[in-house]
Amino acid sequence: IVRLGEGVAENGRLSDAAMTRTLAALEVCAAKLRKRGVTRFRGVATEACRLADNCDDFLARAAEQAGLQLEIISGGEEARLALDSCTPLLEATASHALLFDIGGCSTELIWVRLTDGAPPEVADWTSPACGVVSLAERHGGDQVTADTYDTMVAEAGALVSPFVTALDIGDLLAGGNVQMLGTSGTITTIAGLHLGLPRYDRAQVDGFRLTSAEIRHQVARLLAMNFEQRAAEPCIGVGRGDVVIAGCAILDAILNACPVNSVDVADRGLREGMLLGMMRADDLAL
Template identity: 50%
Template sequence: MTETVARHIPDAPPETAAPACARVEHGQAAFAAIDLGTNNCRLLVAAPTTSGFRVVDSFSRIVRLGEGLAQSGRLADGAMDRAASALRACADKLARRPVRRFEAVATEACRRATNGAAFLSRITAETGLRLRIISAREEAALAMESCAPLLEPADRRALLFDIGGGSTEIAWIRVPDGPRAGEPPELIGYLSLPLGVVTLAERAGQDCFTQRGFCDVVDEVAHHLAEFDRVHCIGQEIRVGGVRLMGTSGTVTTLAGVAMALPRYKRPLVDGKILECEAADLALGDLFALGREGLAQHPCVGPERVEFVLPGCAVYAAIRRVWPTPRITVADRGLREGMLTRMMRAERTASRRRAWR
């Protein structure tokens, strides 16, 4: 099922207390964000700068929290144990570093699982970390927040996609112009599909290694995207011009790494890269031709991600079919960066208010 809205991006959330496990100091203390997804657990700690923020620590681990969720409707014991272990590692990092503000969110796996809330209560009891389950709309808005700096003055609209582990989020974005130029972009529509690399890998992963199975997934995803397109006339806007296609996920960054022939993946070379879609399409063909063994050996893939690459590529191919554009902006950033940006903006606003008193 699809969901669409036509609302402005919400205000930054209220100040979030640091976790019980963290040392809290003011002044130059850092900000921290945790994103617990269907496939990964990620932590980012950063300090604000005049131009954004500087990363001072990070953590990422594949936990496969959504393993078996599509069949059972519940988080499996082993999956919860893996995620809990990763979150304990995050808590240990936070306990050793001053943190001014902190936010932690959980996405599709905990949204869908009947025991998702109970699992997060367990995490709070074990680690002191309080994770908040966010809606699909807020997930899309946070992705937009993180990628907003990649927009350019000539952009009227942006179409941002995030191919996650348990879902794919599409954000349709208006870029303010005229007297409102320079204001934050607006989320005017979003789509959340319960089709991510983990769910597709479990359901059709083996088939994605065949031409027919891959095309079946492309057809399924494209059908949902076409419904969203009819509501928002995105294809028509693309033909008029001024629409930027942006992708943030392991799928699109992998395609960029292959297209750029990187001997090993390097984030600074990929984040913000404007890639010709023809080159990305050729990279997709190269990945498909490698097969399972070749993907495991590829420096931009590796054995841990073999099962997820082609399902993600099928989602990307559906996006390209429904919304053909000449170029794509690749973003190696996501929810953590969006949360950090919001927290730092809220801190600056609060500081100005204190100064006015």
Template identity: 40%
Template sequence: MSAAAGNVWGKIKLYSRRKPDYKEFRDPKEIEHSKTLQKNDCYAAIDLGTNSCRLVIAQPTPSSFHVVETFSRITRLGEGIINGNMLSKPAIRRTIAALKVCSAIINEYQPIVRMRFVATAACRRALNCKEFETAVKQNTGLNMEVISSKEEARLAVVGCMPLLNRMIKRALVFDIGGGSTEISLARVTETGKTFIEGFVSLPYGVVTISEAFPGKDMTTLAYDTIVERTQKILQEFEDRYHIREAIRNQEIQIIGTSGTVTVLGAVHLNLPRYNRAAVDGIALSGSDVAKVIRRIKNMGYEGRCKHSCIGKLKADLTMAGCTIIEALCSFWPISEITIADRGIREGILLDMMHHQKNNYFHKGIKRHKLFRKGRYYGTKKSGGD
């Protein structure tokens, strides 16, 4: 175990710019509607995580939105943060370079109706976050907003809402990030409104885990340590919300969103290369999840590096993410996981397009209104539990 392992609890470049086919936003009616949209009808969302920087530009449609362009780059902003709670100069340089690209792309679509740029766990943790925020503004012109773990959890749920099965009244959404992992319990009421009943934020993600336990292949001891510590936190969540029996009775839909989750879907489907349209929204049984995790473990580091849907940049991170998924699946009797290639960015877009304020976590209220009938976010405070 690395000396940094105790801190996990509290020249890498991947460029991708494309105009994707988001299948659920591209039915014939929506495509026809998009033809009437003007270039200045665009909204922009940036999600700056511990591991990657991601941008999406989209236009609203009657029921959702049409994605115009996306950009993604692995920057590892949180690289080494477990050793001193500071963003390193190389990580800052990589990230600002990526944000300059984001700024240039956004300028191509000006005037943008609304945009929001959020930063998550690495910036929450970094002692030099203010200096980084100033450097970002000076070099890119972008205004960065460091959001709380509560807001991060809420946006992930909102982004995944198109995948909610309305016949199942509750959902457990987990989002494995680079520096933290958010797990949210949501409920859909009889009137179609959705609330977050509760959430827990694990103070670690794939980057901090892989740095705390370095090496090409995570040892069995390290793997089991993460699983055990995760389950201890889950037990506190279970003690408060008592969801094990509901999961056993298939009264709660499990939705996972993260790079690791989508890798599991791609490996399960034996895709020759990653295909979002094939992965987003598919459901894997609990036994399939276990089989895929074993398969990824057995690949070894070199095998994961060579795999077209994993690659060298994700070879260590995927194993770290598998520890959290295995902890979830062994702690709760999960029979199926819906895989989501969506999350915070999509949640930001839906928020902006529905002209709602960002603070849904009112003091003293445990359940929060997020969405109504797939079209509007609630503006009134919800009732008590």
């Protein structure tokens, strides 16, 4: 976990330390690409680079040091890629879905229209600048008190709720016609904790359904832990022990704004969306 967006929300710039960590990881990736003879590659940057004044410097260093050409994609494309990857998990019985992707510096919310016989359609989307790294930087991530957690939920809710309110989906929710689908480390982590996995296993998590009560039970467990206890959880680890609470706060805010009985978990996202797009561009069978 490189945390490229560390400090961006406060300073508007990528820090030297964050760039150094990320470039080191990109060099490892580049070596693996060369070893496997990869001839087609696409690498993208998201909210941290959209926000940072010095992102062009970072992209230039990535090209020079790792030999990788990265592109900054818009929030709209990020939303479309996430939906593309998650399409197989959408339910035919629902008329709409709310897909969320909780990232490091932003959270994507995608309102999806589902029509029989037609591909899912992005009806609306938003990308508020509220992610696990930026929220944890503002409020801390070691021993988070109940009051601090409530403040984090309220801050995230102030950015999430207006979008959901504007959708005017009360009748759809009452009729059970909205599927909620989450992708990102927060919801996959909670699924892993709920399942009691001794080691994270994508095969058990991807497509799993959590009730809202089960989610909030795991959030309460995490809030009762300190950093060391959270880091010791096999589905969290040291690299995410301080940001997982911020992710829970954003998820709580989403559930408050859009109260559903369950959330479907997707261990898939931008990477899979990009792969599907590249396969289509090459006329490969999906």
